[in-house]
Amino acid sequence: xxxxxxxxxxxxxxxxxxxxxxxxxxxxxxxxxxxxxxxxxxxxxxxxxxxxxxxxxxxxxxxxxxxxxxxxxxxxxxxxxxxxxxxxxxxxxxxxxxxxxxxxxxxxxxxxxxxxxxxxxxxxxxxxxxxxxxxxxxxxxxxxxxxxxxxxxxxxxxxxxxxxxxxxxxxxxxxxxxxxxxxxxxxxxxxxxxxxxxxxxxxxxxxxxxxxxxxxxxxxxxxxxxxxxxxxxxxxxxxxxxxxxxxxxxxxxxxxxxxxxxxxxxxxxxxxxxxxxxxxxxxxxxxxxxxxxxxxxxxxxxxxxxxxxxxxxxxxxxxxxxxxxxxxxxxxxxxxxxxxxxxxxxxxxxxxxxxxxxxxxxxxxxxxxxxxxxxxxxxxxxxxxxxxxxxxxxxxxxxxxxxxxxxxxxxxxxxxxxxxxxxxxxxxxxxxxxxxxxxxxxxxxxxxxxxxxxxxxxxxxxxxxxxxxxxxxxxxxxxxxxxxxxxxxxxxxxxxxxxxxxxxxxxxxxxxxxxxxxxxxxxxxxxxxxxxxxxxxxxxxxxxxxxxxxxxxxxxxxxxxxxxxxxxxxxxxxxxxxxxxxxxxxxxxxxxxxxxxxxxxxxxxxxxxxxxxxxxxxxxxxxxxxxxxxxxxxxxxxxxxxxxxxxxxxxxxxxxxxxxxxxxxxxxxxxxxxxxxxxxxxxxxxxxxxxxxxxxxxxxxxxxxxxxxxxxxxxxxxxxxxxxx
Ligand code: DGJ
Numbered sequence: 001x002x003x004x005x006x007x008x009x010x011x012x013x014x015x016x017x018x019x020x021x022x023x024x025x026x027x028x029x030x031x032x033x034x035x036x037x038x039x040x041x042x043x044x045x046x047x048x049x050x051x052x053x054x055x056x057x058x059x060x061x062x063x064x065x066x067x068x069x070x071x072x073x074x075x076x077x078x079x080x081x082x083x084x085x086x087x088x089x090x091x092x093x094x095x096x097x098x099x100x101x102x103x104x105x106x107x108x109x110x111x112x113x114x115x116x117x118x119x120x121x122x123x124x125x126x127x128x129x130x131x132x133x134x135x136x137x138x139x140x141x142x143x144x145x146x147x148x149x150x151x152x153x154x155x156x157x158x159x160x161x162x163x164x165x166x167x168x169x170x171x172x173x174x175x176x177x178x179x180x181x182x183x184x185x186x187x188x189x190x191x192x193x194x195x196x197x198x199x200x201x202x203x204x205x206x207x208x209x210x211x212x213x214x215x216x217x218x219x220x221x222x223x224x225x226x227x228x229x230x231x232x233x234x235x236x237x238x239x240x241x242x243x244x245x246x247x248x249x250x251x252x253x254x255x256x257x258x259x260x261x262x263x264x265x266x267x268x269x270x271x272x273x274x275x276x277x278x279x280x281x282x283x284x285x286x287x288x289x290x291x292x293x294x295x296x297x298x299x300x301x302x303x304x305x306x307x308x309x310x311x312x313x314x315x316x317x318x319x320x321x322x323x324x325x326x327x328x329x330x331x332x333x334x335x336x337x338x339x340x341x342x343x344x345x346x347x348x349x350x351x352x353x354x355x356x357x358x359x360x361x362x363x364x365x366x367x368x369x370x371x372x373x374x375x376x377x378x379x380x381x382x383x384x385x386x387x388x389x390x391x392x393x394x395x396x397x398x399x400x401x402x403x404x405x406x407x408x409x410x411x412x413x414x415x416x417x418x419x420x421x422x423x424x425x426x427x428x429x430x431x432x433x434x435x436x437x438x439x440x441x442x443x444x445x446x447x448x449x450x451x452x453x454x455x456x457x458x459x460x461x462x463x464x465x466x467x468x469x470x471x472x473x474x475x476x477x478x479x480x481x482x483x484x485x486x487x488x489x490x491x492x493x494x495x496x497x498x499x500x501x502x503x504x505x506x507x508x509x510x511x512x513x514x515x516x517x518x519x520x521x522x523x524x525x526x527x528x529x530x531x532x533x534x535x536x537x538x539x540x541x542x543x544x545x546x547x548x549x550x551x552x553x554x555x556x557x558x559x560x561x562x563x564x565x566x567x568x569x570x571x572x573x574x575x576x577x578x579x580x581x582x583x584x585x586x587x588x589x590x591x592x593x594x595x596x597x598x599x600x601x602x603x604x605x606x607x608x609x610x611x612x613x614x615x616x617x618x619x620x621x622x623x624x625x626x627x628x629x630x631x632x633x634x635x636x637x638x639x640x641x642x643x644x645x646x647x648x649x650x651x652x653x654x655x656x657x658x659x660x661x662x663x664x665x666x667x668x669x670x671x672x673x674x675x676x677x678x679x680x681x682x683x684x685x686x687x688x689x690x691x692x693x694x695x696x697x698x699x700x701x702x703x704x705x706x707x708x709x710x711x712x713x714x715x716x717x718x719x720x721x722x723x724x725x
Contacts, residue, residue, distance in 0.1 A: 001151055003109045003130050004042075012107055013043045014132055014149055018156030018309075019298045021149065023075055023134075024048075025104045027062045031075040031136060031147075033183040036158070036246070038300050047185070049073070058082030071265050073183035076136065076147060076162070078102060085269050086213060086261050088181035090276070091164075091283075092173040093141055100143055102136040109133075113150045116161060116290045118504050120251055120538030122317040127153040142168015142285070152317060156309045157297040163290045166283040171493075174281040178257075178273030179250060179294035186266030188236050193258070194228035194560045199548040199581050201225040201529040202560025209233065209268065215259035219278050221446075221482025221499060222253055225530040229256045230564055233270060238302055240638045241678065245299040247306040248272050249564060251318075252292035253535035254503035255279070278485070280496025292535070303563060304637055304678070311566040311636065318534060319569070322518045323541035327628045328568060329360035329406055329521070330600050330621050331473075336549065336575050337605035340367035340374055344389050347396055351403045353606040357614060358621030361473055361521075362400045363408035363601075368393065371419075376443045379415045380422035382461050397470035408473030408521075409465065413458045414506065415444040415479065429454050431502075433486045441480030449505025450487045450498060459512050466517050473521040476510075476540060478531060503535075510539035523571060532561065542569045542599045549575035549603060550582040551594040552714055555647045555662055558598055559638055567636050567651065572598035574617075576608060586714040588613055592620045593660045593716035597636070597651050600624055627720070630656050635679050642673045652679040655723050657686065661707050663715040676704035681723065689720035697723075 001016040011034075014021040022034040022043045034047060049071065053059075057068040060082065069082035079087040080099050092098045109132050113124040131150045137143060144165040149158055160180040166172050189209045193216050196203050207214075216231060218224040229250035235243045248270060250256050255275035262268050272294055281289050295313065299305035315324060332354040338346055342364065351362045369384055371377045378385075384392040391398075393409065400407040416423050416430055418440065423430065430445035432438050438445055447454050465471055485498045513522065524531065524540035528547040536543065543565075546557045554572060561570050572595035577585040595601070602617065609617065631651045639648035645667055650659035661675050680686065680697035687694050700721070707717050 001128060001130060001154065003132055003151075005107060005109065009107060011043055012132060012134070014130075014151055014158060015039055016151050016156075017154045019151075019158065021158050029103045030062070030072070031102075031104045031134060033073045033075045036182060036184075036296065037244070037298055071263060071267055073267070074181070076102060076145065076181055077269070085263055086259060086271055087176065088178040088271055088273070089145070090176040091143060092175055094170040098175060100138045100141055102138060102145055105135040105137050107132060107134045113152065113159070114148050114161075116293065118507060119290065119292055120318070120507060120535045121161075121293045122152070122159055122251070122295075122313060124150075124152050125317055127316070129153070137167075141172065142166060142170065143172060152313070155313055156299060156305070157295050157313060159293055159295055161291050161293045163288055164283065165288040166285055169285050171285070172283040174283055174289055176276035176279070177289065177291050178271045179291045180248070180273070180296060181269060181271045182296060184233060184246065184268040184270065186268070189233040189260075189268060190236050190238065191260055192232040192234060194230060194563065196225045196529075196560075198225055198527050198530065199546060200553060200557070201532070201546050202228070202557045204560060208236065209260055209262050211262050211264065213259055213261045215257060217255070217257040217259075217275050219255050219275055221255060221485065221502065222478065222526060222531040223256060223533040223535070224481075225528065227258070228564070229258060229272065229533055231258045231260065231272070232303075232306065233260060233268065234303075239640050240303045241640045242302045245303055245306045246270070247297040247299065247310065249295045249297070249310065249534060250292055251295065251534045251538070252503070253506065253531055253533050255499050274500060278499045281500070282493050282497070295534075307563050307638075308635060310564050314534060314537060315566055315633070318538055320514055320518070320539065320541050323521060325633055327632050328542060328599055330358065330624060331361040331363050331408065331602070332359045332606070333363040333365055333573060333601055333603040335365035336580055336603045338365075338367065340370055340372070342367040342388055344391070344396060344399060348399050350606055351400045351405055353614070354602070355403045355405055357606065357617045358625070359405065359602060361406040361408055362403075363410065363473060363475060364396055365410040365475065366412075366477075368396070368409070377417050377419035379412060379417035379444055380420040380447070382411070393465065394468065394470055401470075406472035407470060408475060409471050410475040410477060411462070412477040412479060413462065413509070414446050414449065416447050417444055428488050431482060431486060431498075432484050432488070434488065436484065439483040441483070444480055446480065446482055448487045448502070449509070450501035451489055451505070455505055455509055458509055462513060463516070466520060471520060473523065475523045475525055475544070478526040507535070507539070514539050529557070529561065532565075534564075537565070537569060542571055544571040548581045549573050550579040550584050551586040551591040552584055552664065553582060554594045555664070558594070559647060559649070562636055562638060562649075567598045568632065570598045571601065573601040573603035574620075575602075576604040587712070587716075588616055590662070590714045590716040593718050594662070596620070596624060597631070597649055597658060597660065627656075627658060631658055637678045639675065639678060641675065643670065645670050646673060646675070648675050650677060650679075657721040659705070659719050659721070661705070661717045663707070663710055663717070665713045666709070666711050666715075670709050672706050672708045674704040674706055677701050677721070680721075685724040686721035687724055689722055694724065695721070
């Protein structure tokens with residue numbers, strides 16, 4: 001890895017064995033983008049645009065020639081000077097003008113990686129990292145923008161963010177500060193994103209990038225199940241296994257905008273950052289603002305390699321230390337078994353069976369503090385309903401621990417019910433616009449996390465439960481979007497800060513939790529996967545992917561999330577059939593196979609299982625525990641398959657490969673398929689753990705497993721291959 005600055009400081013080349021990222025300072029003033037992609041040894045000026053004098057455009061004297069900003073590849077573009085494409089930055093001056101310039105000032109390189117105050121960010125850990133810091137400024141208005149670029153080891157990604165400082169003596173209003181902007185040459189690209197809704201997250205959308213702006217985003221206050229803060233631009237031939245992919249991901253949990261623009265000449269600009277529609281930040285003289293971090297990932301090996309770059313970065317440089325790289329306990333969650341109607345008796349029966357069937361953690365979900373058996377009340381008070389659970393949470397924990405299981409508890413700390421003591425006492429603690437009707441969601445309002453008194457209350461409440469040491473796990477849920485976004489404490493000139501300040505407040509509480517109780521396993525959740533993002537995964541060690549536990553739908557949902565996150569953080573539970581969300585009936589084995597390579601749990605009333613089913617579950621947990629250790633940290637692959645009727649996943653380590661192939665439907669149009677393995681050693685031999693047959697790694701990867709057509713819908717075919725020594 002190295003960062004070189006040559007030609008008198010004009011060329012900045014960030015490089016490791018996987019990628020190169022090149023910028024140039026043109027005419028001593030303009031910072032422009034030259035290249036991002038597969039690593040090149042030395043940049044000598046290839047790809048510099050040859051300008052063509054156009055009619056009805058603008059002209060700028062630039063070195064030897066006059067250029068038009070219409071297609072000038074600005075590294076951090078702004079509006080007003082002749083670049084009419086999407087700006088990455090905008091600031092309003094006291095005189096009301098939204099206008100500024102950004103002129104290159106200096107560049108320096110240092111070892112290590114910046115951390116961002118109050119925001120989650122990747123850490124270099126013990127791996128070598130280098131950062132380029134480029135300063136641009138508008139001296140006329142006292143504006144300084146520092147652009148940061150970091151490479152960590154040999155990982156194929158660049159990590160970017162910006163710091164914006166007011167160095168002058170007037171107040172500035174930051175209207176837009178994207179976390180990155182990047183230019184790609186005029187070629188054909190497909191735009192890929194993950195869209196969804198409650199109970200169907202993580203669906204792929206892929207289309208050819210056309211002229212104009214194509215954008216996704218969230219203004220729901222959280223990253224949302226509607227869109228993941230991710231998109232990729234990829235060569236039209238790219239698949240799981242081949243092709244060029246540029247993948248962009250934002251380390252942030254709030255409102256975001258992700259967009260790509262294909263200009264009239266075919267050039268492409270990509271951007272992502274905080275959504276400017278719900279953002280305006282006051283910068284008083286001397287104040288600074290830092291954007292969230294974005295990961296710019298390059299893969300020459302299809303979507304799998306993009307995923308591997310993300311997985312490696314997040315496993316080794318983002319996830320909370322105590323659980324990263326460790327196997328997670330197999331849990332039984334009470335939600336689908338009890339919903340709100342919890343009792344000590346039910347807990348005891350389920351925990352007893354859970355232990356007998358090989359589970360390790362019992363999670364008491366919603367209901368334990370509710371006055372009734374619905375979502376209408378009590379949120380915010382967090383006092384255990386002792387009519388349901390005499391002896392309180394301490395008693396429930398004692399029962400569960402007594403069975404030899406760990407005990408986990410559900411909270412939704414950010415919410416407050418209209419019917420609650422907390423709301424009666426502190427109505428102003430909820431997000432609200434005085435004088436207007438407040439919008440309820442699931443009979444809840446959200447607390448104004450930008451307020452310190454609110455955060456102190458929540459920390460105190462969580463502390464009162466955690467300090468006893470009875471709680472080994474927390475499920476941190478959040479079940480409604482942000483509306484009436486206003487903090488009554490913010491002055492008029494800071495109202496535009498409320499959405500971002502909510503997220504900063506959330507991160508403050510989660511940071512406190514991580515630091516104070518590092519051994520408590522925290523699972524993130526937001527009506528399933530509505531806030532499943534790398535910002536949250538800086539604080540929580542796993543995330544519930546979806547309220548939809550149907551094995552068939554889970555193939556799409558988990559394939560989607562696996563583009564970005566390694567399997568051990570993606571919550572996947574085996575539930576009852578007919579499935580509570582879809583009514584679908586799938587075989588128990590398929591439900592297990594769909595969950596097994598991920599963060600495995602069970603979420604069903606175990607008393608409703610037949611003896612045969614219980615025996616199967618006992619066998620599953622036993623098998624899972626054995627293979628979990630061996631597969632932990634392995635490389636996860638999604639495979640290109642013969643047709644859409646199949647999904648294939650595998651996890652490969654040095655010694656073992658676990659692969660699962662799902663046949664969605666029995667379809668006579670399908671024949672026995674050949675499913676090629678990936679990531680094996682072609683020189684090594686592998687033993688099929690079940691049949692004892694020996695296959696060559698090359699044979700398995702080039703010819704592949706033959707899987708017969710089975711007369712059953714939702715069938716799963718699993719294989720374990722052990723490398724022969
Ligand atoms: C939404 C979550 O996604 C579910 O798993 C469950 O915890 C409910 N909330 C409880 O209210």
